[in-house]
Structures are given as structure tokens and as C-alpha cells.
Amino acid sequence: MALKDAGTHTMLPTLCEEFGLPMPATDGSKHDRMTASFDATADADLPAVAHKLLVRYPPDATTRNQIQDILWSDSRCPPIPKRYRREIARRLNSEELYWDVRRFDDLLERLWILDADDWLNLLGGKPSGLRADIHQHVHRNPED
Known part of the structure; x- marks a missing residue:
């Protein structure tokens, strides 16, 4: 709007x-x-x-x-190494992080651009991008 x-x-x-x-x-x-x-x-x-x-x-x-x-772009913030981010992600218990998968996905949708190429999905191509990664590693294989 x-x-x-x-x-x-x-x-x-x-x-x-x-x-x-x-x-x-x-x-x-x-x-x-x-x-x-x-x-x-x-x-x-x-x-x-x-x-x-x-x-x-x-x-x-x-x-x-x-x-x-x-x-x-003008703000100064300390860099956060990827290793620290991975350690935090590993320690988060996904079951406590979200109870309703749809609401969790809606939250992610509001925060990030999840689909890299909508046309590919419409044409029946293999999903790619952040949404596909979340589906694979959070929903289907949370132990990854």
C-alpha cells in the first residue's frame, strides 16, 4: 500500500x-x-x-x-562470527522456539525474503532459497 x-x-x-x-x-x-x-x-x-x-x-x-x-549503513556494530551464530542456533530447542509451524513460518515470512525465485516454483521447478532451506533443515530434518 x-x-x-x-x-x-x-x-x-x-x-x-x-x-x-x-x-x-x-x-x-x-x-x-x-x-x-x-x-x-x-x-x-x-x-x-x-x-x-x-x-x-x-x-x-x-x-x-x-x-x-x-x-x-551508518551504524557501527561489532561483527558476529558465523561460529557464534551456529552455536546459538544449535543450543536453541526448536520445539520450544515455536509451537505452531504455520505461525513460525508466517513470522519468518515477515522478517526475511524467503523465496529466491517465485517463477521457478510456479513452473514446477525444484524449490530453492531460504524457504527451501528452512523446510529441509528445520521442519523435515531438525537434527541437521
Whole structure:
């Protein structure tokens, strides 16, 4: 859903205030008004606007990842070696981690891009990507 579709023309000032955007002009289409409001926002304020967008109107996983990559590109964090991540994963008891496989899969769907190539799956090809790995190593063979 585009942000302009989150409300009517009369709701745009409230929506802009919610995100910390300047009040939009009163004339023009919703798209034009929202674009003008974003354009008038100071560059220093855009990360806060993006964070609010992610929380209040979560986009699809691909768009969310792109926004987060930009937001996190300036942050300094210590690298976590793969060995540590594997040790943590081994110690997690999958039965306690999730009780309902569908809900667990729905959570993963919201957090990551699970399908590498949807067209391949539609054409009857062998599933690949993160979803196939999760199905293989978490659901079918949890001891892997």
C-alpha cells in the first residue's frame, strides 16, 4: 500500500504530523501532496520518518530490507562470527522456539525474503532459497 492510500485528502495533515513531515499543500493529488511533503523534509529528519514508516505501515519484505539497509549503513556494530551464530542456533530447542509451524513460518515470512525465485516454483521447478532451506533443515530434518 502506498502511503498516500493510508487516508483521504483531509487526513493527510494528520498523517504527515504522525510521521514528522511538514504539512502538505492543500491543492493537488494525494500523491503530489505527499511527495511535496517528503521533498520539504530535512535530510537529517528522514531516518526518523523512515523508522516510523517501518513501524506503522510495514512494507513488503524487499522494500523493508532496502530501507533498513540504508538506515543501518551508518551504524557501527561489532561483527558476529558465523561460529557464534551456529552455536546459538544449535543450543536453541526448536520445539520450544515455536509451537505452531504455520505461525513460525508466517513470522519468518515477515522478517526475511524467503523465496529466491517465485517463477521457478510456479513452473514446477525444484524449490530453492531460504524457504527451501528452512523446510529441509528445520521442519523435515531438525537434527541437521
